[in-house]
Amino acid sequence: MAVGIKTEIVTWTDGVYDLFGIQRGLTLHRSMTLDVYQSQSRSEMDRQRAAAIHSGKGFVLDCQLRSGGRSRWMRLRVGVGFDQGRAIRVFGSKQDVTAEKKMWDGLVTVAGHDPLSGLTNRRAFEEATRELSRYADGQHGFALAVLSIDDFETLRARHDHDGALDCLRCLGERLARQFPDAILVSRIGGAEFALLLRIGAAGMLEATLGSAHRLLARPIPHGSGAVELGLSVGAALLKPSHRDDPKRLFAEADSALYVARAAGSNCVRVFDGMIARPVPAARTELKGLSPSRS
Numbered sequence: 001m002a003v004g005i006k007t008e009i010v011t012w013t014d015g016v017y018d019l020f021g022i023q024r025g026l027t028l029h030r031s032m033t034l035d036v037y038q039s040q041s042r043s044e045m046d047r048q049r050a051a052a053i054h055s056g057k058g059f060v061l062d063c064q065l066r067s068g069g070r071s072r073w074m075r076l077r078v079g080v081g082f083d084q085g086r087a088i089r090v091f092g093s094k095q096d097v098t099a100e101k102k103m104w105d106g107l108v109t110v111a112g113h114d115p116l117s118g119l120t121n122r123r124a125f126e127e128a129t130r131e132l133s134r135y136a137d138g139q140h141g142f143a144l145a146v147l148s149i150d151d152f153e154t155l156r157a158r159h160d161h162d163g164a165l166d167c168l169r170c171l172g173e174r175l176a177r178q179f180p181d182a183i184l185v186s187r188i189g190g191a192e193f194a195l196l197l198r199i200g201a202a203g204m205l206e207a208t209l210g211s212a213h214r215l216l217a218r219p220i221p222h223g224s225g226a227v228e229l230g231l232s233v234g235a236a237l238l239k240p241s242h243r244d245d246p247k248r249l250f251a252e253a254d255s256a257l258y259v260a261r262a263a264g265s266n267c268v269r270v271f272d273g274m275i276a277r278p279v280p281a282a283r284t285e286l287k288g289l290s291p292s293r294s
Helices: 014-020 030-036 039-055 098-109 122-135 152-178 202-216 246-262 281-285
Strands: 002-004 009-011 059-067 070-083 086-096 142-149 184-189 192-198 220-222 225-227 231-237 268-272 275-278
Touching: 039 059, 039 070, 039 086, 122 142, 122 184, 122 192, 122 246, 142 152, 142 202, 142 246, 152 184, 152 192, 152 202, 152 220, 152 225, 202 231, 202 268, 231 246, 246 268
Parallel strands: 231 268
Antiparallel strands: 002 009, 002 086, 059 070, 070 086, 142 192, 142 231, 184 192, 220 225, 268 275
16 A cells, blocks of 8 residues: 555555445545445544654554445554655555454443443453464464552552542553553453463564553552552463463463562563563663663
């Protein structure tokens, strides 16, 4: 996919013509394609496109289309081409992700909710994990992360019951904000939360969790003061070996959480075979995390 910024002439592969329900080979101007987008997707795409042309930074966006009476979903990956410092074209790829969206909808329908945090509960999370294991074919990148507030009983004793509840509610809200594209965000019991994430690779999982950790573990306002929060995180990638044993994925993430706690708490570990490796210090230092407690 490519679009000249001045001419607005669109260059597509045959597959994109099919996705939009437009006859292959037609000469297209960008304005001819915009009516296919549903209004909210079109507004968000135009906003991010303008920002990308201004900043030179690309973006990824899932857009809803309607063509031939059918609703479809497209994943748009966009970059900007420059010539002598001026943006001259927008390029990228369009991928039909309708089947993937249907899968997410199926996962969400099994979700019950935790009354305290408003997030999905443990039972719903376990059912969704079992459903997700059907896609453990190596072609999809998914991960499970388990998060735990460190030394929660001491925190409860120091800041009373209301302070502890404030921490749980606030952390649930932060998780929902930090991971808006998560498949599920759940409170799975006590002071533990869990995420089902779509992720590209192990390195991307480490970077995602490492950058989020500092923001999630900020002090939480309570009364006239704040509650200092420690947060340990363990994670594991979904692999083909999990197809017949979905509980193993949870066990691997949980073992990584155990290693994070044993390493001094308030850190992130990712399961790697028989061990849980630390998130590289170089990545987390840039986000304000201690190299020795990544």
